[in-house]
Amino acid sequence: MANRIKEKYMPKKKYLDYPMLFLVIFLIFFGMVMIFSTSSYKSTVNFGHPYHWVLRQGISVIIGAFFMIGLSKLDYRWFNNKIIAIGGYGVSILLLIAVLIVGAAKKGAVRWISIGGFQFQPSEVAKIFLVILLAYLLSLNAHKMQHFMDAVKILGWSIPVIALVAYQNLSTALVMCAIAGVMIFVVSPKTKELIAVAVSMVGVLVLYLTFSNSYRNERVAIWKHPETHEKGLQTMQALYAIGSGGIFGKGLGQSMQKMGFIPESHNDMIFSIICEELGLFGAVCLILVFIALIWRMLLIAMNAEDLFGALLAIGFMTHIGIQVFINIAVVTNTIPPTGIPLPFISYGGTSILVVMAEMGIVLSVSRRIRM
Amino acid sequence: MKTIYKKKILGIVLLFFLGFGIVTARLGYVMIVQADKYLTLAKELHQREREIKAPRGNIYDRNGVKIASNKAVYSISVIYSQMTDKKKVVDILSQELEIDKEEIEKKVYKNSVREKIKSNVEKNAADKIRKYKLDGVKVDEDYKRVYPYDSLASKVLGFTGGDNQGIVGLEVAYDKYLKGKSGRILTLTDGKGIEIEGAYEERDEPVAGNDLYTSLDVNLQNYITQACMKVKKEKKAKQVSMILLNPQNGEIYAMANVPEYNLNEPFRLSKKKSQAGSKKQQEFLNQKWRNTCLNDTYEPGSVFKIVTATAGLELNKVKVNDHFNCPGFRIVEDRKIRCHKTTGHGSETFKEGVMNSCNPVFMEVGARVGVDGMYNTFKKLGLFEKTGIDLPGEAGSIMHKKKNVKAVELATMSFGQSIQITPLQLLRAASAAVNGGNLITPHFGVKTVSSDGKKEKIFEYPVKKNVIRKETSETMRDLLEAVVSEGSGRNCRIEGFSIGGKTATSEKLPRGTGKYISSFLGFSKAQNPTVMGIVLIDEPVGTYYGGTIAAPVMKNVFQIALPYLGISKDYTVDKKSE
Numbered sequence: 001m002a003n004r005i006k007e008k009y010m011p012k013k014k015y016l017d018y019p020m021l022f023l024v025i026f027l028i029f030f031g032m033v034m035i036f037s038t039s040s041y042k043s044t045v046n047f048g049h050p051y052h053w054v055l056r057q058g059i060s061v062i063i064g065a066f067f068m069i070g071l072s073k074l075d076y077r078w079f080n081n082k083i084i085a086i087g088g089y090g091v092s093i094l095l096l097i098a099v100l101i102v103g104a105a106k107k108g109a110v111r112w113i114s115i116g117g118f119q120f121q122p123s124e125v126a127k128i129f130l131v132i133l134l135a136y137l138l139s140l141n142a143h144k145m146q147h148f149m150d151a152v153k154i155l156g157w158s159i160p161v162i163a164l165v166a167y168q169n170l171s172t173a174l175v176m177c178a179i180a181g182v183m184i185f186v187v188s189p190k191t192k193e194l195i196a197v198a199v200s201m202v203g204v205l206v207l208y209l210t211f212s213n214s215y216r217n218e219r220v221a222i223w224k225h226p227e228t229h230e231k232g233l234q235t236m237q238a239l240y241a242i243g244s245g246g247i248f249g250k251g252l253g254q255s256m257q258k259m260g261f262i263p264e265s266h267n268d269m270i271f272s273i274i275c276e277e278l279g280l281f282g283a284v285c286l287i288l289v290f291i292a293l294i295w296r297m298l299l300i301a302m303n304a305e306d307l308f309g310a311l312l313a314i315g316f317m318t319h320i321g322i323q324v325f326i327n328i329a330v331v332t333n334t335i336p337p338t339g340i341p342l343p344f345i346s347y348g349g350t351s352i353l354v355v356m357a358e359m360g361i362v363l364s365v366s367r368r369i370r371m
Numbered sequence: 372m373k374t375i376y377k378k379k380i381l382g383i384v385l386l387f388f389l390g391f392g393i394v395t396a397r398l399g400y401v402m403i404v405q406a407d408k409y410l411t412l413a414k415e416l417h418q419r420e421r422e423i424k425a426p427r428g429n430i431y432d433r434n435g436v437k438i439a440s441n442k443a444v445y446s447i448s449v450i451y452s453q454m455t456d457k458k459k460v461v462d463i464l465s466q467e468l469e470i471d472k473e474e475i476e477k478k479v480y481k482n483s484v485r486e487k488i489k490s491n492v493e494k495n496a497a498d499k500i501r502k503y504k505l506d507g508v509k510v511d512e513d514y515k516r517v518y519p520y521d522s523l524a525s526k527v528l529g530f531t532g533g534d535n536q537g538i539v540g541l542e543v544a545y546d547k548y549l550k551g552k553s554g555r556i557l558t559l560t561d562g563k564g565i566e567i568e569g570a571y572e573e574r575d576e577p578v579a580g581n582d583l584y585t586s587l588d589v590n591l592q593n594y595i596t597q598a599c600m601k602v603k604k605e606k607k608a609k610q611v612s613m614i615l616l617n618p619q620n621g622e623i624y625a626m627a628n629v630p631e632y633n634l635n636e637p638f639r640l641s642k643k644k645s646q647a648g649s650k651k652q653q654e655f656l657n658q659k660w661r662n663t664c665l666n667d668t669y670e671p672g673s674v675f676k677i678v679t680a681t682a683g684l685e686l687n688k689v690k691v692n693d694h695f696n697c698p699g700f701r702i703v704e705d706r707k708i709r710c711h712k713t714t715g716h717g718s719e720t721f722k723e724g725v726m727n728s729c730n731p732v733f734m735e736v737g738a739r740v741g742v743d744g745m746y747n748t749f750k751k752l753g754l755f756e757k758t759g760i761d762l763p764g765e766a767g768s769i770m771h772k773k774k775n776v777k778a779v780e781l782a783t784m785s786f787g788q789s790i791q792i793t794p795l796q797l798l799r800a801a802s803a804a805v806n807g808g809n810l811i812t813p814h815f816g817v818k819t820v821s822s823d824g825k826k827e828k829i830f831e832y833p834v835k836k837n838v839i840r841k842e843t844s845e846t847m848r849d850l851l852e853a854v855v856s857e858g859s860g861r862n863c864r865i866e867g868f869s870i871g872g873k874t875a876t877s878e879k880l881p882r883g884t885g886k887y888i889s890s891f892l893g894f895s896k897a898q899n900p901t902v903m904g905i906v907l908i909d910e911p912v913g914t915y916y917g918g919t920i921a922a923p924v925m926k927n928v929f930q931i932a933l934p935y936l937g938i939s940k941d942y943t944v945d946k947k948s949e
Contacts, residue, residue, distance in 0.1 A: 041561070186379045230482075240416065242401050243409020256417045260562025280402040287391055298384050302377050310372045314380055321387040328394040332401060 016072070017366035020296035023289060024068075024359045027344035028061055028352070030286070035347050038258045038273045039266035053266055053347055060349035064356030071360030072367070079361075080308045085136035088129040089161065095122035096164040103168070112350070121350035123165045123172050128354060128361075130161055130176055131183070131315030138187045139308040151188040155180060171338040175322050177201075182318040183311055209336065223336035237262045238272040238331050249279030266347045268339050271331045286345075290324050300366045309365040316358040319343075416484075419560045425551030426514050427535050428580030428822065430528065430542075432587045433624075437519060439528055439542070439634075444515040445497035446490040447508065449479055452562065454507030464488055464508070467500050490533065491515050516542075518634035524592050525631040526662040527762065527815065538637075539660050541583065541815060544761045548819045548828075551580030579822035585815040586622035590935065591615055595928055599629040599906070602924045606911035612663050612794060613924075614813075615932065618802035618894060618903040621811035621832055623760075624936075628663050665758070665765045668791035669907070672877030673728045673917070674892045675787025675797065679737055680725060680850060681804045682748035685843045688739040691850070693721045701731040703782040708734065711876075725850045726858025728874060728918075730786045737785025742776045745784065751838040752800035752810065754792055759812045759833065768792040787875065794890075798905050801892055803838055804847045805871065805900050810835035852897035860891065862922035867940035868933055869897035872925065874917035879910070886910050891921035895933055902936055904928060 035057050040050035079085060099113055099122050112119040137154050138145075145151065158180045166173035185194045209220050218231065226232035226239070241257035244250070255276045258265040265273050275283045294317055301313035320343050327342040329335040341348050343355045401409070430439035447468065454460055457479050464479075465472045468489050478486040490513060492500075497510050516531045529540020536550060537543035554577030599611035615624040633639065637660070644655045661667065683689035699715030700707050710716065710730040716723070724732030737745060749755060749770070757765045769791040771780050783789040795813055803810045812832035819828045851871035854860040860872040872893030879886040889911055894903035906924045914920055 045561075182380075182383050185383070186376050189375075191379065239401060239405075240409050240413040242398065243406050244413040245402055246406045246410070247403065256413065256559065259417075259559075261416065262562075275398065275402065280398060283398055283402075284395060287395055291388060291391060294384060294387060298380065301380060302372055304372060307372060307376075310376070314383075318383070321384070325387065325390040325394065328398075329390075332394055332397045334394055334397045 015367060015369050017296055017300055017363060017369075020293065020300070020359075020366065021363060023293045023296065024344070024356075027289060027293070028064075028356070030289075031345040031352070032057060032061065033252070034270055034274055034345055035266050037253050037255070037277065038270055039347065041259050042265075045260075056349065057347055057352065060352050061356070064353045067353060068356040068360035068363070071357055072363035074360075074364060076309055076312060076361055076364040076368070077306075079132050079312075080136055080139070082136075085129075085133050089133040092122060092126040092129040093161055093164060096126060096161065098122070100164070100167065119349070121348075123169060124350040124354040126161050126165060127176060127179065127319055128358060130158055131179060131312060131319070131358075134158060134180055134183045135308050135311035135315060138183060138311055139306065142187050142307055145188050148188075148190045148193050151184050151190060151194060154184055169339075171326070171340050175319065175326070175340065178322045179315050179318045183315050186311070186314055187307075219336040219338070223333060226333055234263060234269070235333050235337055238269055239333060241269075241272040241276040242332060245276040245279045245283075247280050249275070249277050249282055252277050264339075268327065268341055268346060269331060270346050271328055271342050274345070275331075287324075287328070290320070294321050297362055300362055300369065303369045304365050305368040305370065309368060313362050313365050316362050319358065320355070417559050419558050421556045421558070423554035423556065423575075423577045424514055424535070425553045425577035426579045426822070427516060427531065427551060428549040428582045428819070430549070430583045430585060432585060432589045432592075433622075433817070434588065435584075436589045438523065438585075438587065438589060439516060439518050441514040442517045443494065444490070444513050445492045445494065446487060446511050446513045447492055447497070447500060448485055448487040448511065450485050450507045450509060451479075451482055452484075452507070454479065454505075456506070460505050460508055463500070463503055463505065467496050468492065485509075520589065520593075521633045521635060522631040523589065523596065524587060524626065525634050525637075526628045526660065526664075527587065527626050528634060529660070530634045530637045539764075540662070540762060541585065543763055545583050545816060545819070548581040549583060551822075552578040554578070581819040581821050581826075581828075583819050584817045586617075586624065586817050587626075587815060588624045591932055592625040592627065594931055595625045595904075596627040596629060596631065598924050598927050599627050601927075602906075602908060602920065603629050606908055606913065606920060608908045608912070609910040610663060611906070611908050611924075613904060613906045613928070614664050614794060614798055615902060615904040615928070616798065616802070616813055618798075618806045618811065618900050619809075621799075621802070621813045621834075622817070623813055623815050624902070624932075626662070626664055628661075632659050662762065662764070663794070663907075663909075665760055665762060665793050665795040668766050668769055668793050669888055670788055670791055670877045670880070671794075671797050672787040672875035672888070672890065674801070674873045674875040674890055674905075675790070675792075676725065676728065676733050676785070677801050677804050677847065677851065677873055677892070678748065678752060678754070678787075679733050679740070679745070679785045680721075681752070681839060681843060681847055682740045682745055683721075683736040684846050685748060685839050686740055686744045688744070689721050689736050691720065691722045691846060695719055695721065695724055695729070695732045695735060697724070697727075697729050697731045699731075701734045701782065703734065703778050706779055708779075708782055722850055722853060726853050728854075728859045733785040734782040737781050738778070742773060742781055745781065746773050746776075748839075752803050753835075753838075754796055754800055758793075758795050758799045759814075760795060761814045761816045761830075765795075766793050768796060787877065794905055794907055798892065798903065801873075801894075801905075802900075802903055803844075805844055805851065805894060805903075807841050808837045808839040808844045810838045848897055848900070851894075855893065855897075859918045860893070860922050862918055863891065863893050863926040863929065865926060865930055865933070868895055868929065868938070869941040870895045870929065871897040871900065872922070874922055876915060876917045887915040889915050889917040889919075889921045891917050891925045893922070893925045893929065895929060895938055896941055901938060902929075902932060904932075 036054040039053035043052040044050045112121045162173050162176050222229045222232045226235035255273045258273050262269045297317035301310045304310035323343050326340045341351050426441050461475050465475050529542040532538045537546035554575045556574050595613045603611040611629045614626045697716035699713045700709045716727050716729045814832050816830045855870045855872045859874045875890045877888045890907040892905045894900040906921050
């Protein structure tokens with residue numbers, strides 16, 4: 001395909017994936033609108049004006065925009081060296097340890113550390129560096145990867161960071177596992193074995209959730225009977241919101257459930273308010289936008305100049321795809337509840353910053369596509 | 372990128388899209404199939420319907436004296452999501468409302484939108500609770516029914532329940548007029564139950580209940596109640612009942628059933644009774660609330676001779692001066708039925724028979740009239756039907772089936788045995804017998820007036836005109852006047868007033884237990900009756916003759932009631948009887 005394009009157009013034409021850029025900008029603005037819609041009432045109640053959360057998100061988006069533009073202009077191959085890849089990975093491990101220490105000092109699980117007044121979540125940042133590290137290692141060893149153990153070795157690299165994240169937030173760790181799994185799966189020739197491993201891991205997870213007596217088992221109970229379980233309130237509230245949206249919704253800004261009924265309405269549960277205000281139509285449109293974005297990233301990965309760039313695009317694409325799926329599945333009670341933000345839309349400074357940085361890198365990969 | 376990589380990554384992406392497809396299908400299911408369900412549930416969650424209670428209408432007596440009204444009370448409830456310090460709420464509420472902590476804790480920690488802790492809280496306590504300014508504790512104004520005269524006419528008025536609905540008595544009979552229509556405010560609330568300002572709001576104003584004006588007279592009611600209490604104490608009777616009405620139009624001035632109960636504490640039982648099981652307790656309560664004047668039947672005894680005499684005169688089977696002979700008994704078929712005077716009254720006219728309340732005379736009259744004649748008269752005098760009084764639970768009469776009435780039954784019926792009717796039915800029949808032949812409907816309700824005084828509804832009650840002839844009625848008045856002036860009802864004679872009446876002493880069933888109901892029915896003026904009363908003394912101890920113990924009670928009442936009702940002294944009649 002790339003060759004055909006190359007023949008049709010003159011070589012060395014500057015390329016940037018504008019459809020993807022457009023989709024990203026659309027999602028960010030849509031997210032801002034929805035954060036304003038979902039948080040204005042609560043903001044007015046708590047702070048006397050409706051802009052508290054949307055302003056904070058706006059600042060994150062502006063910082064994120066610098067990162068995105070900067071990284072899209074920076075040649076992604078700059079990351080493709082030992083010092084940056086392993087060094088960045090080391091820094092993210094140090095940050096995660098720092099969080100643990102802060103948490104221990106505060107005698108409670110903490111997911112973020114404060115830098116200059118801004119709270120910042122190292123586990124989100126760790127996702128970028130994990131993808132860079134794996135892309136570096138995989139592209140370096142691609143030709144040598146013959147055995148199953150080679151794949152396991154590479155996976156072994158990612159275990160420290162996943163373990164550290166898992167200590168605070170199991171669902172984020174699961175997302176990282178999925179990212180690592182997909183990246184290794186694409187490169188390793190042991191397709192069948194890896195599929196078997198993935199399937200058996202999912203099986204173990206299911207068994208664990210079903211039979212363990214930990215508090216996660218409680219989540220299975222909530223998932224099965226949200227209407228009767230004492231902690232099923234949030235799930236039921238989300239379903240009330242979704243169900244009362246109907247086909248075309250109540251209209252932007254008209255949600256009732258955001259009036260304090262859904263505790264995290266501008267955060268993990270924002271999709272339920274989108275359903276309530278914009279209806280099934282709006283929700284499906286949003287899902288289609290995500291599908292289009294993933295499709296663009298897939299095309300970039302397939303046409304990337306080198307394997308490193310392709311793997312970066314694949315890692316970030318997996319990140320977006322898995323989070324969108326888990327978030328919507330949780331909100332609709334398709335799977336047991338867990339806290340995963342909806343990329344671009346949910347409120348959260350680190351989350352939007354990281355996602356925009358990732359998009360910058362993918363755009364940078366798209367720049368090297370030869371026409 | 373190698374083709375194999377491309378295939379694999381395409382597979383992964385398709386797997387994602389499959390996942391998206393699944394959640395989209397799930398979304399479609401929730402948002403189309405289950406949309407109605409969740410929309411309804413969500414509405415219930417968001418809408419708060421606040422009821423605005425309508426004040427219940429007042430009840431007045433015939434002179435405009437308030438006998439039932441409302442007072443502002445408060446209901447205390449808690450809103451789960453708004454409470455910030457639940458422990459403090461429990462402590463303060465249990466202290467101020469004097470309720471066990473455990474009971475309050477149950478409601479405070481129950482995860483529901485709103486829980487009512489207590490209703491009918493007095494203003495003092497409510498104000499105190501308000502002062503604490505506890506988050507999530509609501510103090511709402513409410514109405515409580517109050518009866519300023521406590522037990523006065525308790526069995527007539529009845530009382531209301533927790534939702535201000537009538538439970539017994541006039542309160543239930545006129546509930547639809549009195550209760551009014553509660554209004555409501557429909558508002559949207561946020562997750563903490565705080566109403567959203569400027570949100571769509573529906574409001575229906577409450578409509579206050581109509582006031583009920585009755586024919587009761589508080590003074591007369593008070594007086595007859597005291598008279599009943601006095602004789603109840605003197606005769607150690609089980610119960611004493613009395614009714615005072617206007618025999619011309621059926622308006623009831625007073626109706627007492629002593630012992631009465633306190634309408635402000637209708638559910639209170641004596642210590643002993645309150646230890647019984649709940650079913651038993653309910654029986655005790657029902658007994659306590661019972662209005663014997665119309666909820667129970669009894670054998671009327673000699674007062675019923677009014678009906679027999681009316682039948683005889685109406686059908687021309689007897690004349691005032693017809694001669695009879697009383698040997699102290701009468702043989703009916705194979706049975707010897709005694710007169711109360713066992714030595715016999717000897718030779719007497721019909722008039723004298725009435726004055727003596729002579730059983731053989733009435734057995735003879737009954738026999739002359741025959742079963743058809745008696746039953747026809749019963750029917751005309753409304754003894755087969757309920758009186759139609761505006762109170763619930765009226766009992767019907769218990770009579771022999773006509774085809775089963777043989778000579779013995781006919782004879783006993785003639786002096787008021789072997790049949791059972793309510794005191795009110797008897798009073799109604801007697802009214803028709805002396806008021807010129809009109810069968811009235813006894814009643815309390817006169818009119819209802821809307822709270823703003825603009826709308827008035829005057830009740831009309833059916834009157835059956837001329838069920839007996841005027842002449843018959845006139846003769847009956849003469850006869851019954853003679854009973855009081857010279858006959859067995861002498862104890863009700865009041866100097867200067869013309870009074871008619873009839874005594875009775877009924878032995879209660881089963882016979883031979885020595886339990887009696889002594890009664891007296893009287894009216895005035897004798898020739899133009901505008902007040903008629905009946906008094907029944909249930910199970911008096913000692914002397915039990917109606918003429919001896921019941922007639923004086925009526926005399927006591929009439930001494931006050933007749934001047935009070937503006938009935939003038941009647942010297943001409945007085946002179947005639949001297």
